[in-house]
Amino acid sequence: MPELLFPDPELTDGVVTLRAWRPSDHAQRFAGFSDPLCQRFSWGSSEPFTEQHQLSWAGGGEESARLRGEAIGFAIVDAGDPGRVWGGASIYDIAVAEGRAAVGYWLAGHARGRGSATRAVRLLTRWAFDDLAVARLELTCGPDNSASQQVAERSGFTREGLLRSHLPFQGGRRDSVLFSLLPTDPASR
Template sequence: MPFLIRPVLRPGALARGPQPVLPAGDGLVLRPWRAEDAPAVHAAFQDPAMHQWHVRSCDSVGEAADWITQWQKGWEDERNAQWAVADAATDELLGRVGLRQILLGDGVAEVAYWTVARARGRGTAVRATTALSRWAFEEIGFHRLELMHSVANPASCRVAAKAGFSLEGTRRSALLHPDGWHDMHLHARVRGD
């Protein structure tokens, strides 16, 4: 049975070319992950704040290397698109930003990010999220990007707002964290916002 609408994005919208490096301004760059990033990813996940807001831990450099392999494969599969957020001058890892749960046909994806402790409070997540959103809308043609965070995480709420993601509502008891079920704020940007 044929669809009455055309897909917003067709297969190959991402994987037809190599994953790009995206400038994020003020000395930040979003770049594809490399195997040599594994020790820095492992170190980032030793921070107690990561344990508070993320549902995964990273117990070894080898586990971080496996994640990086999955992140790289996500680009090829067009399921996820993950970037390392790095200092443009030193290449120091400052965080991660990516598109998860990509639905090309609908032109929808979820934005996710984290930053290392020393990069917090400096606008790193805002600049990375803004740069990724601009690329997703203007270069690829996504229609809608969503962003969710625990309502108990006001810093992520500020990032979402500063990056232009409007608060659309609260998903009650939507994600199990180590300390129990959390209500989650749902933010979104639509192409043209």
């Protein structure tokens, strides 16, 4: 797949906007992802998350994945104040030949409890189905991440089951709950 282009105009529902990450977002991105809850559920490494990890990913890995057509990451921001970062969301593990991709997200502590993640996931899923022609979106999370499971369900995803010992995670292996959404599902529109 060729490089992924950011939507123009940006994805928004009037409350949440998804836009490309900017260099000026660095401090908010690092502070938000450094939150203990993000680290518990989203940081797979056993070593502590540092600013260097973020700089390495934002400075090269993230853009390289976008240029290869494998993933695209967005800042979740306040639609009324697009400089205020609430979290991040992405479409990743894009398998064009299979018509499949995954969706992921995280929120800073100050942005939780307002439906921001659900709004972001809904925006991303519509874009993935309409613009990327994806036939199946997957969402996985840890079995103990009930908030993420609620976001998946509120976004219309169907729980399919448990992937045992699914991935390396924080020095061991983690099970993952698997959800999916198809463009033909009523909730996808």
